[in-house]
Amino acid sequence: MILLGLNIDHCATVRQARYQQADSTVGGAVEPDAVALAVLAERAGADGITAHLREDRRHVQDRDIWRLRESIATRLNLEMACTPGMVALALEVKPESVCLVPESREEVTTEGGLDVVGNRDRVKECIDAMNAAGIKTSLFIDPDEPQIELAAELGAPWIELHTGAYANAYFGEGREAELQRLRSGCVRGHECGLVVNAGHGINYVNIAEVRTLPHLNELNIGHSIISRALFSGIEEAVIEMKTRMNS
Ligand code: PXP
Numbered sequence: 001m002i003l004l005g006l007n008i009d010h011c012a013t014v015r016q017a018r019y020q021q022a023d024s025t026v027g028g029a030v031e032p033d034a035v036a037l038a039v040l041a042e043r044a045g046a047d048g049i050t051a052h053l054r055e056d057r058r059h060v061q062d063r064d065i066w067r068l069r070e071s072i073a074t075r076l077n078l079e080m081a082c083t084p085g086m087v088a089l090a091l092e093v094k095p096e097s098v099c100l101v102p103e104s105r106e107e108v109t110t111e112g113g114l115d116v117v118g119n120r121d122r123v124k125e126c127i128d129a130m131n132a133a134g135i136k137t138s139l140f141i142d143p144d145e146p147q148i149e150l151a152a153e154l155g156a157p158w159i160e161l162h163t164g165a166y167a168n169a170y171f172g173e174g175r176e177a178e179l180q181r182l183r184s185g186c187v188r189g190h191e192c193g194l195v196v197n198a199g200h201g202i203n204y205v206n207i208a209e210v211r212t213l214p215h216l217n218e219l220n221i222g223h224s225i226i227s228r229a230l231f232s233g234i235e236e237a238v239i240e241m242k243t244r245m246n247s
Pocket of ligand 1: 052
């Protein structure tokens with residue numbers, strides 16, 4: 001069975017659009033509450049909750065992370081930049097996993113994943129710190145062999161393959177080529193002994209193909225599920241995606 005990690009960032013984005021200046025992230029008139037959403041999503045079958053605490057705090061806030069840590073019953077996956085400040089915070093929060101993502105231009109590969117090859121020492125320091133604390137590190141990378149192989153060499157137990165290029169190509173040229181890149185990436189990751197996750201731009205349509213990728217452990221999905229939840233509620237949105245992932 002492919003697991004579902006629900007990314008709640010876009011719920012926090014809606015809150016911040018109105019309540020950026022509010023003292024609190026919840027209570028009174030402040031809504032929507034991304035933590036309440038996460039708890040409901042878990043009850044509907046989400047296998048983990050992902051939140052990206054960006055350096056600029058544009059959507060998820062520190063308090064959301066602490067409230068998630070206390071409230072959710074599955075797994076907390078903290079997406080973060082590979083910086084000393086975020087490493088220190090992760091060591092305090094102790095999520096089950098962290099996913100290292102690029103935030104500054106220098107860290108990004110051409111396709112948009114973390115450039116592990118170009119940031120080898122910094123990424124290694126981060127992985128070492130997490131491994132020592134018993135927190136799994138996932139690296140959000142393009143499905144390219146050098147990135148995948150280095151992830152394994154540096155001791156990251158997990159990778160999350162960036163599905164954005166595939167999702168962007170879905171209705172145009174290059175879709176099959178991008179899908180094949182992802183397939184090869186999954187196979188190479190598995191051969192290297194990595195747990196292979198994937199995410200970005202996965203929706204209720206392209207999931208029919210994404211789910212055919214080999215060796216997939218978990219998909220991290222945010223935008224499409226949060227969008228559908230506006231109409232159906234989060235429980236139905238999660239159940240529908242899980243059904244499409246594994247039917
Ligand atoms: N995985 C990672 C590493 C991400 O940064 C994001 C987007 O925030 C997602 C998955 C989810 O992407 P989407 O919101 O397009 O489903």
